Amino acid sequence: xxxxxxxxxxxxxxxxxxxxxxxxxxxxxxxxxxxxxxxxxxxxxxxxxxxxxxxxxxxxxxxxxxxxxxxxxxxxxxxxxxxxxxxxxxxxxxxxxxxxxxxxxxxxxxxxxxxxxxxxxxxxxxxxxxxxxxxxxxxxxxxxxxxxxxxxxxxxxxxxxxxxxxxxxxxxxxxxxxxxxxxxxxxxxxxxxxxxxxxxxxxxxxxxxxxxxxxxxxxxxxxxxxxxxxxxxxxxxxxxxxxxxxxxxxxxxxxxxxxxxxxxxxxxxxxxxxxxxxxxxxxxxxxxxxxxxxxxxxxxxxxxxxxxxxxxxxxxxxxxxxxxxxxxxxxxxxxxxxxxxxxxxxxxxxxxxxxxxxxxxxxxxxxxxxxxxxxxxxxxxxxxxxxxxxxxxxxxxxxxxxxxxxxxxxxxxxxxxxxxxxxxxxxxxxxxxxxxxxxxxxxxxxxxxxxxxxxxxxx
Amino acid sequence: xxxxxxxxxxxxxxxxxxxxxxxxxxxxxxxxxxxxxxxxxxxxxxxxxxxxxxxxxxxxxxxxxxxxxxxxxxxxxxxxxxxxxxxxxxxxxxxxxxxxxxxxxxxxxxxxxxxxxxxxxxxxxxxxxxxxxxxxxxxxxxxxxxxxxxxxxxxxxxxxxxxxxxxxxxxxxxxxxxxxxxxxxxxxxxxxxxxxxxxxxxxxxxxxxxxxxxxxxxxxxxxxxxxxxxxxxxxxxxxxxxxxxxxxxxxxxxxxxxxxxxxxxxxxxxxxxxxxxxxxxxxxxx
Numbered sequence: 001x002x003x004x005x006x007x008x009x010x011x012x013x014x015x016x017x018x019x020x021x022x023x024x025x026x027x028x029x030x031x032x033x034x035x036x037x038x039x040x041x042x043x044x045x046x047x048x049x050x051x052x053x054x055x056x057x058x059x060x061x062x063x064x065x066x067x068x069x070x071x072x073x074x075x076x077x078x079x080x081x082x083x084x085x086x087x088x089x090x091x092x093x094x095x096x097x098x099x100x101x102x103x104x105x106x107x108x109x110x111x112x113x114x115x116x117x118x119x120x121x122x123x124x125x126x127x128x129x130x131x132x133x134x135x136x137x138x139x140x141x142x143x144x145x146x147x148x149x150x151x152x153x154x155x156x157x158x159x160x161x162x163x164x165x166x167x168x169x170x171x172x173x174x175x176x177x178x179x180x181x182x183x184x185x186x187x188x189x190x191x192x193x194x195x196x197x198x199x200x201x202x203x204x205x206x207x208x209x210x211x212x213x214x215x216x217x218x219x220x221x222x223x224x225x226x227x228x229x230x231x232x233x234x235x236x237x238x239x240x241x242x243x244x245x246x247x248x249x250x251x252x253x254x255x256x257x258x259x260x261x262x263x264x265x266x267x268x269x270x271x272x273x274x275x276x277x278x279x280x281x282x283x284x285x286x287x288x289x290x291x292x293x294x295x296x297x298x299x300x301x302x303x304x305x306x307x308x309x310x311x312x313x314x315x316x317x318x319x320x321x322x323x324x325x326x327x328x329x330x331x332x333x334x335x336x337x338x339x340x341x342x343x344x345x346x347x348x349x350x351x352x353x354x355x356x357x358x359x360x361x362x363x364x365x366x367x368x369x370x371x372x373x374x375x376x377x378x379x380x381x382x383x384x385x386x387x388x389x390x391x392x393x394x395x396x397x398x399x400x401x402x403x404x405x406x407x408x409x410x411x412x413x414x415x416x417x418x419x420x421x422x423x424x425x426x427x428x429x430x431x432x433x434x435x436x437x438x439x440x441x442x443x444x445x446x447x448x449x450x451x452x453x454x455x456x457x458x459x
Numbered sequence: 460x461x462x463x464x465x466x467x468x469x470x471x472x473x474x475x476x477x478x479x480x481x482x483x484x485x486x487x488x489x490x491x492x493x494x495x496x497x498x499x500x501x502x503x504x505x506x507x508x509x510x511x512x513x514x515x516x517x518x519x520x521x522x523x524x525x526x527x528x529x530x531x532x533x534x535x536x537x538x539x540x541x542x543x544x545x546x547x548x549x550x551x552x553x554x555x556x557x558x559x560x561x562x563x564x565x566x567x568x569x570x571x572x573x574x575x576x577x578x579x580x581x582x583x584x585x586x587x588x589x590x591x592x593x594x595x596x597x598x599x600x601x602x603x604x605x606x607x608x609x610x611x612x613x614x615x616x617x618x619x620x621x622x623x624x625x626x627x628x629x630x631x632x633x634x635x636x637x638x639x640x641x642x643x644x645x646x647x648x649x650x651x652x653x654x655x656x657x658x659x660x661x662x663x664x665x666x667x668x669x670x671x672x673x674x675x676x677x678x679x680x681x682x683x684x685x686x687x688x689x690x691x692x693x694x695x696x697x698x699x700x701x702x703x704x705x706x707x708x709x710x711x712x713x714x715x716x717x718x719x720x721x722x723x724x725x726x727x728x729x730x731x732x733x734x735x736x737x738x739x740x741x742x743x744x745x
Contacts, residue, residue, distance in 0.1 A: 262551055340588040344651065346549050347584070348601040348658055349577035358600065363591050 002130055009138060010055060014048050017145045021047030024152050038158035046158040049165050050148030055141035062133040073125050074098055077118035098122055188437060191421070191430035198424035199225050204431060210394035210405070212414065212425055222424045227435065229396040233311065233404035237386060238379040240315025240400060241322055246372060248319075249326030256327070257334040258356055269328070276324040280384040287317035287389035304401065309391035311400040318385050322375050329374065333367035334360060366450050373447035377440040383408040407432050494521035497662065497692045498543065503557035505538050505547060512538045514716045515557065520709075525684060525693045527707035527724065529700055531739065534713040536696045537585075540664050543694065544580035545573050561662070578605050581655035585667040587647035589639030589654075594631050597639040597650055598622060601658035617657050625653035626683050645676025649683065656687075663687065665695040669702065681706050700740060704728050712736045 022044035028036050074095050075083070086094060097107045101119025152158070196204070199222070207226020252272065256265050292308035295316075299306030306312065337360055345355040361368075391403020394410060411429045421427060498520035505513040513535045520526050528536035538547070545566060547553040559566050566576055578601070589597050598618045601607075608614035618635075622628035627649040631642070639650050648668055655663055665684070669677040684706045687693060697703050703710050704724060711721035712733070720727065720736040731737045 338588070340584055340586050341590065343546065343549070343582075343584055344588040344590065344654075345600075346546060347544065347577060347582035348604070348654065349574045350601075350604050351574055354604050358604075359590050 006059065006134065006137075009134065010052065010141075013051050013055065013138065013141045013145070017048040017051035017141075017148075018044040020145065020149055021045070021152060024149055025158075028152065028154055034154050036154045037156060042158040042162050043152050043156070045162045046156075046165075047145055047148040047152070049162070050144040051141045054144045055137040058133065058137040058140055062129075062137075066129065066133075069129070070122075070126065071095075074118070074122055077114070077121055079114050082114065102126065185437070188430055188434045191427055192434040195424055195427035195431045198222060198427065204428075208396050210410065212428065225424065225428050225431075226396075227407075227432075229394045230405055230407045230410050230432070231435075232396060232398070233390065233394070234380055234406040234408070236311045236398075236400055236404060237315045237318060237390060237406060238376055240312060241318035241379045242372070242376060244316055244319025245322035245326050245375060249323045249375075250330055250368065252323065252327040253330035253334060254356060254360075257331050258352065258360070269331075272324045272327055274324075275321075276328070278321075280321060280382060281388075283317050283321050284384040284388035287313050287385055291317055292389060299401070306401045307391060307403050309389050309403050311390060311402070311404045314386045314390040315400065317389060318379055318382055321382070321385065322379060325378060326371055326375050329371035330364070330368050333364045333371065336367070337363045366453060370447040370451035373443050373450070377443040377447070380443070381408065381436060381440055383412065387412055407436050411436075494524055496520065497522040497562065498694075499558075499560040500539075500542075501558050501560075503539065503542055503555065503559060505535070505542060505556075506554045507550070508552045512716055513542075516713075516718045518711055518718060518721055520692065520694060522692050523688060523690070524709060525688050525695060525707040526709045526711065527703035528694065528696045528711050528713055529698075529703050529739070530713035530719075532698075533715075535716040536711075536713040537666050538716075539713070540666055540694060540696050543662070543664055544577050544582055546582065548573065578658050579660055580662040580664060581658055581660035583648070583651050583655055583663065583665045583668050586671050587644055587651055589642070589647050589650050591638065591640055593636045594639045594642070594650060595635040598653050598657050601654060605658060607657075607659065621653040621657035622650075624656050624687070625649045626679065626686075627653055643676070645672050645679060648672060648676070648680060652680075652683065652687075656691075660691065662692040662694065665693065667696050667698060670698060677702075700728070712739060714739070 022040045025036065025038075025040040025043035028034065075091075077098065078086075078094060082094075083091075097115060098118045099122065100107050101115060102122035104123075107115075204225050205227050207224060208228050209224045209226045210229045211224045213223035256269060256272075260268065288309065292310070292313045295306050295310070295313055296308045341359055341363055342355055345359040350358065386406045387409050390406060390409060392405050392409055392413070393403035394405035397404075411432050414426055414429045414432075496519045498518075500519075501517045503513060503516040504511065516535075516539050528540065530536050541547045542555055542559060543561075543566075545555075547555055555567060561576070561580065565571070590600065592600070595618055598621050599608075599614055602614060602617045608617055619628060622631065627646060630646060631650075639647065642650060648671075652663075652668075668684075669680050672680065681702065684693060684695065688708075695703075695707065707724045709722065710724040710727040712719045712727065712731075712735075714735050720731060720733045727736065728740060731740060
């Protein structure tokens, strides 16, 4: 409720400020011969900004401090003798009771006298502080409005100031994304270091046995955390996926780009891109229910024992998932190869396939390799398909026909159920996540470097 | 019928040229009289989708001479050039009508092999377009795909002689393995000419070959075109009337998809019959 009041108030102020700035600006340009630097809409926008920014700042300050102040006030409402008899848990319960009374939610059990008074006081305090905040925000907003409106004169460079404000707004938005990423990386690194205080990094990175013991089985032995079985599983499934996706995706791109008629391309390209929009969990149960049993039966008929859930199943389905990714990236890159190069080859009497093999693909190769690397990093980070279809068998072996496990699957396993983050059982997830992150980061850096070099060549 | 029309026309032209030669006894005109007709186009039309780009072009192109197509931008001269080796086939939605005969053979015959045609009719493009390969591989490319060389020695010979004919060999002989894209613009264009020559064509089409080059590189290419005339039938599209006057023996003026006037270059420039040709040459259109 109060959020709507604040938002409504801000909107009204904003509209009013814009109108006031704009109308004053119009009044400026009425006398003949006066050259106004900025147009009316910029004066309006500038006044609106001067109104909005102080008001929002007040709201921000209030949002930051009000929980602490409310907490302090609530505590102050509890009589000293009661307060002395409470431990931390008791205090929390007591404060919750007072808050429930204040919000009109009500409490169970016997109502103590000081509680009722405290509830009423708290409700009054909250209303009062909200109104003060509202008045302060509105007051500062109006102050800003008046100040900015008085600044309006023909020489005011409102346009430049508004443009600068816009660029600061954009910087703030991108800072959010960057800071969030940095925060995630920082937490990954610190938590991974906490994990390494339990387990020797050498045992983690070069260990060949993955056998974590859950803390509920008793203290003492935490199990073994060898990365290699998971790493080989991840790499094996990614390799199978790329074996499927690269030829099919690349051929699709070549067909669509060079052979397909425009009308066909208009229909087929969106359909392929729809494949990219299927949720991976759907691919996962497709692998589990259809592809896995099919592979097992097919294996039986030719005398091979293939598990229904195996690296092969997961890899094949993941390959299908990546096809649209590779084909649409490769298609874009093929489009960037200048037409004059193709003409040159045709002009020498090269056939279509000769032109593609000898001229188009070599020219597009760096970009296509970049696309492949981006696809690999997707395959490495993919989770849902492998959770369902890879069999979850973290054992070091080289046979793709048997169940394996991957880094992502192990993170899922370690974090389901047991999430107190005090022992290596759950902290290992951060070490695994960090490993994954570093792998995909390196792949992406290499891929972007290659793609960029390719772009420079033809611009 | 078309063949017959071509012959009748040719006779008329031969008489024409002979008369011109009598009035203006320039050496190259005298040569031109004996030149047989290599290419004959009759009522060639081109549509790009619903838009008609060429409205019935008929022209005869003599052997071992330079024929220039001039005209303002968008007049269809490049479009017509691209009909001669069927490069318009590679453009989606392009339709070509009429007939073009190369040595009496219809190049739009469904039985004709386009690959073979393009080996006989080479092309040099507006923007130098060397492949992202070494200089050697650029020149060797056509010879390789057409299987012209039996062994490495043959191929070396083809590459060296093509580079020589294109006047590039002396400049690049020490760096044949370096990428062709590292050469200067003028050198790249001569590399593209060498690449076209290496296939052993009879006709070379040039689509504004100097428009991306500086004046010095242009002069070198023009000199080269003049030398190549000894052995090849050359058709050149150019924006520059001076260039047409310098390098060509015959000129055709295109305007808005029509062939307005054609004839011996000196006549076109000194004594144009058509008003539009006159205006273009005087700089009043285009």
